[in-house]
Amino acid sequence: MKRYFVLLLLLTIVISAGLNPPVIKLNKSVYKIGEKVIITVINPNNEPMVFPNPNPYKIISVDTGETVYTPISPQVLYKLEGRKSFIRVWNQTDNSGNQVPPGKYVVVVQWSEGEVKSDTFEIKGEEENTIRAYIMWTALIGLMILIILVFVYVSKVK
Numbered sequence: 001m002k003r004y005f006v007l008l009l010l011l012t013i014v015i016s017a018g019l020n021p022p023v024i025k026l027n028k029s030v031y032k033i034g035e036k037v038i039i040t041v042i043n044p045n046n047e048p049m050v051f052p053n054p055n056p057y058k059i060i061s062v063d064t065g066e067t068v069y070t071p072i073s074p075q076v077l078y079k080l081e082g083r084k085s086f087i088r089v090w091n092q093t094d095n096s097g098n099q100v101p102p103g104k105y106v107v108v109v110q111w112s113e114g115e116v117k118s119d120t121f122e123i124k125g126e127e128e129n130t131i132r133a134y135i136m137w138t139a140l141i142g143l144m145i146l147i148i149l150v151f152v153y154v155s156k157v158k
Helices: 002-016 126-157
Strands: 023-026 030-032 037-042 049-051 057-061 067-069 078-080 085-090 103-111 114-117 121-124
Touching: 023 103, 023 114, 037 103, 049 103
Parallel strands: 030 121
Antiparallel strands: 023 037, 037 085, 049 078, 057 067, 057 103, 103 114, 103 121
C-alpha cells in the first residue's frame, strides 16, 4: 500500500512538473458578514493539473496568520483538465461552524507543486455600517439645527 502511494505521488509530480500555478479568483474583494465567498480555481495550462483532494483550499486570517477553515474532503487525488476551472463556496464559518470575525483573509490552494494564495479579501462587520450611519445622522441633525438657527436669526433681524 505504501509503495502504491509513493508511486502515485511521483506520478502526480511528473504530470504536474513545469505547469503554471492555478489562478484563484474571488467574486468580490469586500464581503458583508455571512455573505458567501465564491472561490474559482482555474487551470491556466493546456495540460491537466493535479490537486491533493477535491477541496484543496484553506482560509487564512491575514490579521492572525491562523488557518480558520479547511474543508473536510476525501484524500483522493483530483485532476483538473487543462483550461478548466472549479468553484467552491465558503460561508464564512470556521472549522467549528462559527461565523469568522470581520477582518482580512486569503484563500490558499494546495496543488502538486506547492501552494498559491489569492488576493486578500475583507469581511466587514455590522458595527462599521453602524458607525457610518451614526456619523451621517449626526451630520444631518447638525445641518438641520444650523438651518433652524439661520431662520431664527433672519426672522429676528427683520
